Structures are given as structure tokens and as C-alpha cells.
Amino acid sequence: MRIEIAAVGRLKKGPESQLVSDYLERFAKTGRGLGLPAVHVSEVEGRRGGGMLAEADLLSRVIPEGAALVMMDERGDQPTSPEFARKLAHWRDSARDVCFVIGGADGLAPDLRARADWQISLGRMVWPHMLVRVMLAEQLYRAATILAGSPYHRA
Numbered sequence: 772m773r774i775e776i777a778a779v780g781r782l783k784k785g786p787e788s789q790l791v792s793d794y795l796e797r798f799a800k801t802g803r804g805l806g807l808p809a810v811h812v813s814e815v816e817g818r819r820g821g822g823m824l825a826e827a828d829l830l831s832r833v834i835p836e837g838a839a840l841v842m843m844d845e846r847g848d849q850p851t852s853p854e855f856a857r858k859l860a861h862w863r864d865s866a867r868d869v870c871f872v873i874g875g876a877d878g879l880a881p882d883l884r885a886r887a888d889w890q891i892s893l894g895r896m897v898w899p900h901m902l903v904r905v906m907l908a909e910q911l912y913r914a915a916t917i918l919a920g921s922p923y924h925r926a
């Protein structure tokens with residue numbers, strides 16, 4: 772199994788990149804004992820590179836072939852954290868690669884969104900893509916703690 776985050780835009784050094792690194796390191800540490808691999812992040816050029824369609828093309832190149840495609844989109848499903856953890860365990864148990872995709876300022880091109888196996892919303896409001904990356908990293912870590920039975924998640 773491989774876990775990939777494919778995201779538009781380069782995360783500069785700063786609070787968001789620190790948070791993403793922190794949660795992904797924690798995920799790697801907790802996931803190790805659960806058969807979950809460390810998350811790999813692929814960044815592609817944002818707007819200046821040619822808009823939503825150009826971004827979709829660049830994203831398609833870094834999406835692992837055959838991976839379950841999970842698009843981050845405010846119009847998507849709103850799973851609970853335990854539901855998200857169960858889905859992650861399902862991909863792990865079926866040795867399926869998974870790729871989470873985060874769009875840029877204009878969002879994800881409709882043709883790319885149409886390829887999604889699952890669309891996840893972090894609420895109906897639109898968040899900046901850098902914060903979406905932080906929140907996704909946190910939810911991955913939370914999912915690992917849920918699967919590990921550790922007390923981080925207390926809902």
C-alpha cells in the first residue's frame with residue numbers, strides 16, 4: 772500500500788508546513804505498527820503554471836496508477852473520523868494504494884473530479900488549500916490513533 776497526497780501549490784516554510792510535517796511524522800510513527808506506510812506528498816505547480824486544466828494534467832502525472840482517488844472537495848461526503856479510519860484500514864487490508872487530491876485556487880477540474888472514488892468534504896465552507904493539507908494530515912494521524920486504539924480521539 773502507498774499513501775499519497777497530490778496537491779497543487781508549493782508549501783513554503785511556515786506554520787502550515789510545520790503542522791503538516793508534524794502530523795505526518797506522527798502518522799508515520801503510529802502507522803508503523805499498523806501496517807500503514809508513511810505518507811508521500813507530491814506538489815504540482817499552481818495557477819502560474821496554466822490554470823485548472825494544466826493543474827489537472829500535472830496532478831494526473833503524480834497520481835499512482837490504480838490508486839483509490841480521494842478528492843478533497845467541499846461538496847463531498849462528510850465522514851466521521853472513525854468512518855475515515857475504517858476506510859483507511861479497508862484500503863490497507865486490500866493492499867490498495869490511495870491518493871488524496873487537493874486542488875488550487877480555482878479548485879479541481881470537473882474531468883478530474885469525475886474520476887474520484889470518493890470525495891471528502893471538511894465542511895461546506897471553502898478553506899485555503901494549504902489549510903486543507905494541514906487538516907487532512909491531522910485526520911490521517913487521528914485515523915491512525917483510532918486504529919491503534921490510543922486515546923487521542925475522544926468523540
Ligand SMILES: C[S@@+](CC[C@H](N)C(=O)[O-])C[C@H]1O[C@@H](n2cnc3c(N)ncnc32)[C@H](O)[C@@H]1O
Pocket residue numbers: 842843844845846872873874875876877878879891892893894895896897898899900903
Ligand atoms: C481554495 S479551494 C478552491 C475552491 C474552488 N472555488 C472550488 O470550487 O473548488 C482549494 C482546494 O482546497 C480543497 N478544499 C477547500 N475547501 C474544502 C472543504 N471544505 N473540504 C474539502 N476540501 C476543500 C479542495 O481540494 C479545493 O480544490
